[in-house]
Amino acid sequence: MQTNGYELIDSGDGRKLERFGDFVLERPAAQAAWRPRLPEGQWQQRAHARFDRVKGNHWHGRHRLPEEWECNIDGLRFRLSSTNFGHLGVFPEQRPMWRWLRESCSRRKGLRVMNLFAYSGGSSLAPAQGGASVCHVDASKGMVEWARDNARRNGLEEAPIRWIVDDVHAFLRREIKRGRQYDGIILDPPSFGRGAKGEAFKIEERINPLLDQLKQLLSDDPAFVLLSAHTPGFSAQVLANLLQQITPRSGKLDCGEMLLEGASKVPPLPSGAYARWQA
């Protein structure tokens, strides 16, 4: 079992070639405007399967992939599977965020952390590894089950993690009524999503009301807030400007691009942006 199970092998011509554990996949990457480094033959030889959106969503060579497999990214084990939408169950560009979360939670014991739009749980498990108690929220029952399976794979089945299947807005409204407080908040809102009862979520309409709710849930002595997104136009500076509406003036706010990375000679592939505040 490789401990660094993820690697960007190449990118270009609107595509990326990545290794996830024992399997190499080619998938679309609109931002890869440059030419690939490796010749086309190498891409074909190395890829076990290819995904494209030429005429709807299509996998090619999917039969060469197992139903599911495991990949260890920086000390976190993930169950992977080729979904019909081309997702695999992990976003490796979050890797530096997981390190930062783990470290932030190890430095100050007993932190209460909330992770919204939590998907397969990387940003819930990293704080739990650091010793925090975590509230994991996602509208998809299937994704919450997937994240719980990842928790088991990392020996965190007994860790203090609350698993919530709900629409973020509805859940936060209830948490505010209950007077709950959190020392650390993580959110990775999608460009467009659906709540547990089909409620539409559009980032440009919902981000400010969501941040207003989060401001009420931040404790008097907050440790960190991390906002990331993959939405065109939501650059690092846009995220930083949004975040500073709810974070204290003291402390440190930084922002940047999230990157998919491989060996040193492989150009990194930008994949979204982040802004984070730390006390």
Ligand SMILES: C[S@@+](CC[C@H](N)C(=O)[O-])C[C@H]1O[C@@H](n2cnc3c(N)ncnc32)[C@H](O)[C@@H]1O
């Ligand atoms: C792109 S994923 C986030 C990626 C994840 N944070 C990560 O890096 O691993 C978006 C997630 O948000 C969830 N979602 C979308 N709309 C939601 C809503 N209104 N309330 C709660 N979760 C929602 C989806 O079910 C999905 O799991």
